[in-house]
Amino acid sequence: MAMATMxxxxxxxxxxxxxxxxxxxxxxxRTVPAILWRxxxxxxxxxxxxxxxxxxxxxxxxxxxxIARWLAGRHGIASVAIDGPVHGDRRAPGSDxxxxxxxxxxxxxxxxxxxxxxxxxxxxxxxxESEMAVGxxxxxxxxxxxxxxxxxxxxxxxxxxxxxxxxxPWGSIADxxxxxxxxxxxxxxxxxxxDDELIARELCFELFDSLGTxxxxxxxxxxxxxxxxxxxxxxxPGWLAEHxx
Amino acid sequence: MAMATMxxxxxxxxxxxxxxxxxxxxxxxRTVPAILWRxxxxxxxxxxxxxxxxxxxxxxxxxxxxIARWLAGRHGIASVAIDGPVHGDRRAPGSDxxxxxxxxxxxxxxxxxxxxxxxxxxxxxxxxESEMAVGxxxxxxxxxxxxxxxxxxxxxxxxxxxxxxxxxPWGSIADxxxxxxxxxxxxxxxxxxxDDELIARELCFELFDSLGTxxxxxxxxxxxxxxxxxxxxxxxPGWLAEHxx
Numbered sequence: 001m002a003m004a005t006m007x008x009x010x011x012x013x014x015x016x017x018x019x020x021x022x023x024x025x026x027x028x029x030r031t032v033p034a035i036l037w038r039x040x041x042x043x044x045x046x047x048x049x050x051x052x053x054x055x056x057x058x059x060x061x062x063x064x065x066x067i068a069r070w071l072a073g074r075h076g077i078a079s080v081a082i083d084g085p086v087h088g089d090r091r092a093p094g095s096d097x098x099x100x101x102x103x104x105x106x107x108x109x110x111x112x113x114x115x116x117x118x119x120x121x122x123x124x125x126x127x128x129e130s131e132m133a134v135g136x137x138x139x140x141x142x143x144x145x146x147x148x149x150x151x152x153x154x155x156x157x158x159x160x161x162x163x164x165x166x167x168x169p170w171g172s173i174a175d176x177x178x179x180x181x182x183x184x185x186x187x188x189x190x191x192x193x194x195d196d197e198l199i200a201r202e203l204c205f206e207l208f209d210s211l212g213t214x215x216x217x218x219x220x221x222x223x224x225x226x227x228x229x230x231x232x233x234x235x236x237p238g239w240l241a242e243h244x245x
Numbered sequence: 246m247a248m249a250t251m252x253x254x255x256x257x258x259x260x261x262x263x264x265x266x267x268x269x270x271x272x273x274x275r276t277v278p279a280i281l282w283r284x285x286x287x288x289x290x291x292x293x294x295x296x297x298x299x300x301x302x303x304x305x306x307x308x309x310x311x312i313a314r315w316l317a318g319r320h321g322i323a324s325v326a327i328d329g330p331v332h333g334d335r336r337a338p339g340s341d342x343x344x345x346x347x348x349x350x351x352x353x354x355x356x357x358x359x360x361x362x363x364x365x366x367x368x369x370x371x372x373x374e375s376e377m378a379v380g381x382x383x384x385x386x387x388x389x390x391x392x393x394x395x396x397x398x399x400x401x402x403x404x405x406x407x408x409x410x411x412x413x414p415w416g417s418i419a420d421x422x423x424x425x426x427x428x429x430x431x432x433x434x435x436x437x438x439x440d441d442e443l444i445a446r447e448l449c450f451e452l453f454d455s456l457g458t459x460x461x462x463x464x465x466x467x468x469x470x471x472x473x474x475x476x477x478x479x480x481x482p483g484w485l486a487e488h489x490x
Contacts (some may be wrong), residue, residue, distance in 0.1 A: 026387060063298060192463075194454070194463070208465075214467050216466075217477075218420075218437075218439070218464065219462060219463070219464055220453075220462060220464075221462045221463075222459050229462075
């Protein structure tokens, strides 16, 4: 991986023992907008979780921010989120907010999008390493976060645990997910919404089934795509910490 | 419910703060062999979990004993297990151990078995109440434990939380489970073994789907029927305690 650097945007903001630093990093001519969260007090190598947000959202969506703060504040674990393709600060200036979902679907039809996104995450991890000593690495991402996450976890050997879900072999990326899932060999927690109206649970089951690891478990809750219970979200950081700390 | 009494068998055995008392209780002319586990130190009403073992096993199977000891020792929660129909001390004297599975299947073909088993559990709960003040009541049982548990939880309004799984509408009891599942309205954790060779996961999904409660979640792990991970078992008492204490 080429040496990545962190172009900080603004000063770090510290609250409740968690430092938040917005930054850009460069990857193959693309600017990758990102955020690093870390515990205020760091000693030695710190575990880090890469956070992939869902479609139409951005790197500082409420639940991403909550996971990042819990990881740092309760478990001493850093995290990095990036804006996914055509999301957040990567949306074209003046683009129509009503078209966010359509733009997201179109972006994933570009054959390059998957591999570019993998390298964007790797660049953001590299940028974090230019700032601090990083220990074990994990991944968290539901829905589009799993569209990004399965290829990333398959490609990046440093990722040793992942939380995935709300996605199956779907749309333009179906074949790529089928191809990469067997390469996911780390422990995985996989979430399913039982009444998912966007990604039918049978598709989610298929992706879970095809993950290469035997150390995987599935959790399902009633309700539609976006109704993940708060209790499930609250449980994620502790499970990641068990594997990373 | 008729007043049930506890016919103690032997003296209580105490270890690591947990008291174990074997007993029989009578129900409609049947003798119900049972065990009560309780914390050594009791103050006031104590929550209690009814434990239903799996087919071919008995009331003191290893995992039942482990759950009972964790509940009492870590969470201050009592529990009562009974031998299911034609299991444990209810097997006919001299019956062939090789025929345990066949006898189990035959027993559930008797139309009376389901309702008798519900009343046997209720009698065992009554017997426990003749010994101690019982607070909130829960249920735990996988596989045959869920064949017994779904009708019991549907019928017994005192049960306010249940751990079920490894079962679907199956065999002679399929219609009864389909009929009773919508009457299960308490919070439920439901376990599925992804590669279950006895009860296909699709059947388990059907039973989970038909449970009447919205406060339910499903957990699935790779592996066959009997390969529930130890980590999943260890997590059960704490989850029950959250709801009962």
